[in-house]
Amino acid sequence: MVFENTSEVIRAENILKKTGRSVSVMGPPPEIRTGCDLVIEFPLIEELELKRELSKNNIFPIKTVPVGSGLLEPVSLFQTKDFGEFLMVRAANMKITISKNDRKIVNISGGGCPDVPYLAEIMTGKILEKAPNPRDLGHTLCGYALQLAYEEILKK
Amino acid sequence: MIGIVGTVPDDNFPLVHGKIEISGNEIKIKNQSVSINRCTPALMAAAINASKTIKCPEIYGFLVGDTGKGYGSRKLYEFLTKNLSSFDLDVLTFHYLQPDVDWHNKVLFAVEDMKKRPVLIADAGFMYAAKMSGQALSYDFFTPDAGELAFLADELAPHPFYTRGFILSTDEDLPSLVKRAYKHENAAKNLIVKGKTDYIVKNGEIIKTVNSPSFDAMEAIGGTGDTITGVLTSLVGAGFDFVKAGEMSCICNRIIAELTCPTPATQVAELIEKIPDALVRILDGKF
Numbered sequence: 001m002v003f004e005n006t007s008e009v010i011r012a013e014n015i016l017k018k019t020g021r022s023v024s025v026m027g028p029p030p031e032i033r034t035g036c037d038l039v040i041e042f043p044l045i046e047e048l049e050l051k052r053e054l055s056k057n058n059i060f061p062i063k064t065v066p067v068g069s070g071l072l073e074p075v076s077l078f079q080t081k082d083f084g085e086f087l088m089v090r091a092a093n094m095k096i097t098i099s100k101n102d103r104k105i106v107n108i109s110g111g112g113c114p115d116v117p118y119l120a121e122i123m124t125g126k127i128l129e130k131a132p133n134p135r136d137l138g139h140t141l142c143g144y145a146l147q148l149a150y151e152e153i154l155k156k
Numbered sequence: 157m158i159g160i161v162g163t164v165p166d167d168n169f170p171l172v173h174g175k176i177e178i179s180g181n182e183i184k185i186k187n188q189s190v191s192i193n194r195c196t197p198a199l200m201a202a203a204i205n206a207s208k209t210i211k212c213p214e215i216y217g218f219l220v221g222d223t224g225k226g227y228g229s230r231k232l233y234e235f236l237t238k239n240l241s242s243f244d245l246d247v248l249t250f251h252y253l254q255p256d257v258d259w260h261n262k263v264l265f266a267v268e269d270m271k272k273r274p275v276l277i278a279d280a281g282f283m284y285a286a287k288m289s290g291q292a293l294s295y296d297f298f299t300p301d302a303g304e305l306a307f308l309a310d311e312l313a314p315h316p317f318y319t320r321g322f323i324l325s326t327d328e329d330l331p332s333l334v335k336r337a338y339k340h341e342n343a344a345k346n347l348i349v350k351g352k353t354d355y356i357v358k359n360g361e362i363i364k365t366v367n368s369p370s371f372d373a374m375e376a377i378g379g380t381g382d383t384i385t386g387v388l389t390s391l392v393g394a395g396f397d398f399v400k401a402g403e404m405s406c407i408c409n410r411i412i413a414e415l416t417c418p419t420p421a422t423q424v425a426e427l428i429e430k431i432p433d434a435l436v437r438i439l440d441g442k443f
Contacts, residue, residue: 007225027318033257033288037314072318081375086420088376093303093316097376097420106421109378110303112280112316114252115224117195118165120378139224140254141317142281 001061027072091149113140162196162251169221198379202386205431212394229254245274250282260285295344302351309333311340354406366406371413379424
């Protein structure tokens, strides 16, 4: 399923995962890439149900494209760096660093899309567990990568 | 004149262009002020602070608010497409913009229509779009970090988020990533690869490396790559040879760290204010 923008993909993924659907966020096939995109991969047979679920939430994919293979998988490796008093987790091109004693977010770095500085401004200085979630405020692949780093550092 | 193009993380920030000045921890452009702690204003502030030590042309900014929805970036792309040809620029640096290949191509066409072609530097989102467009070699400089170099090296990845696992970088294999990026024509003529060791690359060949002094905390601090690109912009504008400019920007970033003694909680504004002193040291040969 292809959406108007990455924010809609992220919202759609949230909704579908909450209802227990087996969907994955992937990179689009080359013929429909524009530069900063995500698509949702799902079993074709579930199309009607998934679209119904999304429409209840006012989300409408702009098209559905059948693909046999060729979707790119997001980076799934994390790197953790321990600075002693501070801990940093990196996912793809995004890094989040917290102070270990009070779990305050002290820096967010990396990325190239404009929501990164926005998320950095909102999240830096907040306690990790109480900080706004990048998934809710981000709009781009960099924002999505920050969400992965954020989820990983929550486990630490 | 030096031009710097990018965004501010505020949807209400209008599209403005004009001479940039620095005042405390803010830059001023037209009648707008914005913190230098993030994003393109950090790069701009680094360029301005470099110009306090070296003589370079006036620094002119093109800025718009964008929090990731891309509306501001598209407005700025459209403005550049229509108006770039009326500017006389020696250097043009592109920074945090929503990656969009179609708009990137239109802007590059507009650059080609300028009376004098400026030195082109691309970083952040605009570098992603430049690579994906297949026109990386139209640029004089890309300034990736090690992770972004892996993205440039992966001929299939449209964004660093999709860099294939077998290409992901370690410090040891950076030279092979450089080779791979040039093999597929996904690198600019010159690269500064920012990392634990900085690499200055010209036409696929690693010409210089910079690795001391080294401060691990710099990796965690948002904006420490922007400072390199900002200083590079001013040095190139001042007429330094590209490799020399690349090497000096990397050394400068290490000296500002030495002067600040950063921790992973340090904010980039503290580092930016040390740039004039760091460049004085470099020019005096004290590094």
